[in-house]
Amino acid sequence: MTVDMNEFWVFGYGSLMWNPGFEYEERQPAHLFGFRRSLCVRSWVHRGTEEKPGLVLGLDRGGSCRGVAFRVAPQARDAVVDYLRERELVTHVYKERTLPATLGDGRRVSTLTYICDRAHHQFAGSLSVDEAARTISTAVGKSGHNMDYVRNTLSHLREMGIRDHWLEDVGRTAEGLYARISA
Numbered sequence: 001m002t003v004d005m006n007e008f009w010v011f012g013y014g015s016l017m018w019n020p021g022f023e024y025e026e027r028q029p030a031h032l033f034g035f036r037r038s039l040c041v042r043s044w045v046h047r048g049t050e051e052k053p054g055l056v057l058g059l060d061r062g063g064s065c066r067g068v069a070f071r072v073a074p075q076a077r078d079a080v081v082d083y084l085r086e087r088e089l090v091t092h093v094y095k096e097r098t099l100p101a102t103l104g105d106g107r108r109v110s111t112l113t114y115i116c117d118r119a120h121h122q123f124a125g126s127l128s129v130d131e132a133a134r135t136i137s138t139a140v141g142k143s144g145h146n147m148d149y150v151r152n153t154l155s156h157l158r159e160m161g162i163r164d165h166w167l168e169d170v171g172r173t174a175e176g177l178y179a180r181i182s183a
Contacts, residue, residue, distance in 0.1 A: 006074070007109065009071050009110065010111060010112050011030055011032055011068070011101050011112070013067035014149075015153065016068070018153070020070055021083060022076070022084075023072070025071050025073050026070070027068060027069070027070055028069050028107075029067075029069075029103070030066070030067055030068055030111070031065070032059070032100075032113065033100075034062070034099070035059040036060055037065045037067070037164060038059070039150075040058045040060050040123060040125060041093050042055060042093075043122075043139070043146070044122065046090075046143035047139055047143060048141045048146060049139075054136065054149070055135050055146065058115065058116030059114065060115070061115075061118075069101055069103055069109060069111055071109075088114045091122060093117055096114055098110050099115075101113075132170045132174070133170050133176075134174075136174040137181060138177075138181060150171050
């Protein structure tokens with residue numbers, strides 16, 4: 001089943017799932033192939049600073065990713081794109097792409113999404129659970145504590161029935177470190 005190519009959809013796999021920041025007409029579970037959710041981006045603005053970076057999710061090549069697609073009204077398209085570019089392209093660690101996704105109801109749609117730029121100096125690559133947890137447990141940026149970002153993302157993934165074992169391990173380990181630091 002396909003959808004009118006004139007429809008405008010945005011794919012969210014991290015904070016966009018629980019904090020899109022824009023009006024939408026429809027929200028659907030979605031599955032994107034060829035890219036996977038990865039805690040691979042050093043955050044210098046929203047969840048850390050340049051001196052003490054946090055970690056946020058990116059879409060990295062390989063595998064697939066379950067997330068959320070938002071259908072945006074045609075008259076809101078330009079404003080939403082402007083908003084997303086301001087939010088996601090702050091340091092240009094992401095590349096804007098239009099990629100196909102399959103919605104929960106079986107429709108295939110074209111989605112605007114942001115993938116990580118592996119050549120960018122903020123690309124963290126594959127980290128161990130301990131490395132990621134140490135970073136997350138202490139980093140804070142203009143959008144708040146990195147720990148809150150991971151908590152919110154894991155909570156939303158659980159609500160959607162999505163398991164991300166590596167991210168869950170990072171979250172548990174970071175919670176333990178955060179509790180010791182905060183005590």
